[in-house]
Amino acid sequence: MKKPRAFGKVCCFITLLCLLAVSPALDSARAESAASPARTAAQLEQLVAPIALYPDSLLSQVLMASTYPLEVIEAARWVQGNPGVSGQALEDAMQKQQWDPSVKSLTAIPQTLQMMSDKLDWTQQIGDAFLAQQADVLEAVQRLRERADNTGYLKTTEQQKVTKTSVADAPAGTSRSAGAPAYVYTIESASPDTYYLPIYDPLEVYGAWPYSDYQPFSWYPPGYFSGNVLSFAAGAFVGAAIWGNVDWWRGNVNINPLRYNQFNRTNIANNTWSHNPAHRGSVPYRDGNVAQRFGDQSKAGAREAFRGKADAGRRDLAKQGGASKVADRKADGSSKGKGKASKEAAGKGKASKQAAGKGRASKQAGGKGAGSKKAASTSRAGSKQTSRPRQATGAGQRARSGPSARQARASVPRSPAMSHRGGGGGMRAGGGGRGGGGGRGGGRRSDITLKHDITLLGHLDNGLGFYRFSYNGSDKAYVGVMAQEVQTLMPEAVLRGRDGYLIVLYDKLGLRFQTYEQWIASGARMPAASPDRAAMRRE
Secondary structure (H helix, E strand, O other): OOHHHHHHHHHHHHOOOOOOOOHHHHHHHHHHHOOOOOOOHHHHHHHOOOOOOOHHHHHHOOOOOOOOOHHHHHHHHHHHHOOOHHHHHHHHHHOOOOOOOHHHHHHHHHHHHHHHHHOHHHHHHHHHHHHHOOHHHHHHHHHHHHHHHHHOOOOOOEEEEEEEHHHOOOOOOOOOOOOOOOOOEEEEEOOOOOOOOEOHHHHHHOOOOOOOOOOOOOOOOOOOOOOEEEEEEEOOOOOOOOOEEEEEEOEEEEEEHHHHHHHHHHOOOOEEOOOOHHHHOOHHHHOHHHHHHHHHHHHHHHHHHHHHHHHHHHHHHHHHHHHHHHHHHHHHHHHHHHHHHHHHHHHHHHHHHHHHHHHOOOOOOOOOHHHHHHHHHHHHHHHHHHHHHHHHHHHHHHHHHHHHHHHHOOOOOHHHHHOOOOOOOOOOOOOOOOHOOEEEEEEOOHHHHHEEEEEEEOOOOOEEEEEEEEEEEOOOEEEEHHHHHHHHHEEEEEEEEEOOOEEEEEEHHOOOEHHHHHHHHOOOOOOOOOOEEEEEEHH
């Protein structure tokens, strides 16, 4: 029998080697098949329509920052918590943040940052398009500017300067596609240190919209009222915060090193911009070809960021452990007495075990047949008796821990197969099991990367955004919060599941997770967020 087993092991080993040799080729084939088709002109124009009339520098920074959607959320939340910070104070504050410089710069123009945060799905889509088809995105902007020029809405004003340059005057060594506009339109702020955000309805400013299936959204700052098709918000003093630019002739964005160095307090000399996957966090790249370029680097950056948070968490736990030791040393004499009593009880338990063992031995020596049955019965009874002290001790521990132990068990992340039935409707891509990932204790998988069609409905009384969204793989709409936002405001209400996605403990926020239809039926009111502080203290 030994030889067949040995032969089987050798076969398994050879099979494993073959799989290891073939897997790189399989991975390469999967990567090639995952390459995404290029976006059409209609899709690109739909994405850029809300920002195509922004000044070139601001437009470039929005495009760069859109490739880091999670940091956009964090920056928007910071601005809400620090209103009115500008100028040198803003520059000083940004040195303490770990966001990408393109995201930091947008804190100087809060309205733009707020729009990107409100329209998270759009932000990620335009960022992915920009990474995959940078030249095509910029050409789509030029086509829309040409239409705005034809309708009379793109012109020089006291807020901006518009320049038209004929393609015939293109710099040497550059070329334009056959369908490109006859002119290149540049938009500059009238003052290099002050920006006026253009506010407009894309469906009017560009004339009749030609793509009925790809209509752009309109966004207006909170409290904004205007009867004009196009108007400008109040000027925002930005200093050196806006340092991006667009090379329309070569189809890329670049950097003004002087302004970049001044705002970021660096000393770069290169004017080339490149995407930094380390700031992407856990947001996946939706384009297969872009994922091939940046995906592994993004995962490595996310791991490093998570490792830093984990190290901080371990340091906190170490501090708590030190504090618990001090508390133990200060325990009163009665607790010591209880400890001695428990030891004596344990000793008695051991003695009872020994006695039971002797009883079993004497009955086994006494005879066979019916006598052996009695011995077995006595043995089982003896084992039950000896287990009683342990059960009593365990019950005492449960009595002492009580709700805390139950809450700890409720906080354990569940696997997708165990997830609650109430979430995202059988999603597959990144969503997890049935329902988009519930959990015990009001836990829901609320990671932004698991959602699409995200729309801001309003803000809760604690400042968190309240959103309408669907889980990936399903169109069923829900209302709730974004885990990444909750993590910045109330980290104690967020867990990371075994699959790496974030889980929000809704009961700690005092919120009920529900479908969009349920929310509408209940009156569509902003729920009051009242965190369960008692549950937090028990932990």
